[in-house]
Amino acid sequence: MKAILTDTTKCIGCRECVVACKKTYDLERDVPRRWGTDDGLSARNWTSIIEKPDGKFIRKQCRHCIEPACVSSCPVGALKKTAEGPVIYDSKRCLGCRYCMMACPYGIPRYDWDQPVPYVRKCIMCYERLLDGGQPACTEACPTEATIFGDRKELLAEAHRRIKENPDKYINKVWGEHEIGGTQVLYISDIDLSCLTYGRPLDDKPLPSRTTAAMHAVPYAFVGMGSAMAGLSWFIGRRMKLQGNSESDTKDEGNE
Ligand code: SF4
Ligand code: SF4
Ligand code: SF4
Secondary structure: OEEEEEEHHHOOOOOHHHHHHHHHOOOOOOOOOOOOOOOOOEOOEOOEEEEOOOOOEEEEOOOOEOOOHHHHHOOOOOEEEOOOOOEEEOOOOOOOOOHHHHHOOOOOOEEOOOOOOOOEEOOOOOHHHHHOOOOOHHHHHOOOOOEEEEEHHHHHHHHHHHHHHOOOOOOOOOEOOOHHHOEOEEEEOOOOOHHHOOOOOOOOOOOHHHHHHHHHHHHHHHHHHHHHHHHHHHHHHHHHHHHHHHHHHHHHHHHO
16 A cells, blocks of 8 residues: 655754645645644644744644544545555535544544534545556655655564664654554654644554544434434535535626
């Protein structure tokens, strides 16, 4: 499976990776918000650079967990783990419940508040580019190879090789190797990266076994399986209708 290795000691904070991502997905300029988080991620920024007070930089993005809590918490299968590695998103299925946002241990998915029909947005590891034999736009753009793309096993070996050869430079840990069953975005660093975790420290046990039951129990406990599914069906139908209206409005505007 494919993966990304980010070595924070090589990052110069140039943000070429951020720009490449925004260009690839035609993401608009971000809108500052009072309730925004300070990690720079948003529906319009799928990757960001966190600048630490000591002048160090950490690139943040979806970790593409091997057993993703976002996927297991989604009641309609809008998020999917692919065989190649990326966790991708189908906006046509999404009903906007935001369970994925609550379930993600890294605080990654963001809500598209500015749209008439808001969706959840996050990095999809440039899945289409991967299918075409390419690499993610961000890794391709990085001028210092601080963030590189490749086979997960090979990147893990490379990460351990760098740590072994430079024991005074790196903390002896590959972030993403084991936590919550492992992730496909790996990190090595000379500073502690626990700031990338949202909430409590993570153990090595995958989250889906814990999140699925908790997330799905809420609606079913109150309304029962039948009425819950009827409600979901109504929401999806309404959402698709709104999306259709929104798209035809956009086309009409474009034709004016
Ligand atoms: S980091 Fe969060 S959004 Fe990304 S795959 Fe893991 S659980 Fe899903
Ligand atoms: S992998 Fe693609 S979608 Fe994800 S941050 Fe990089 S450029 Fe953006
Ligand atoms: S392009 Fe590379 S060096 Fe520049 S901010 Fe991104 S990860 Fe760091």
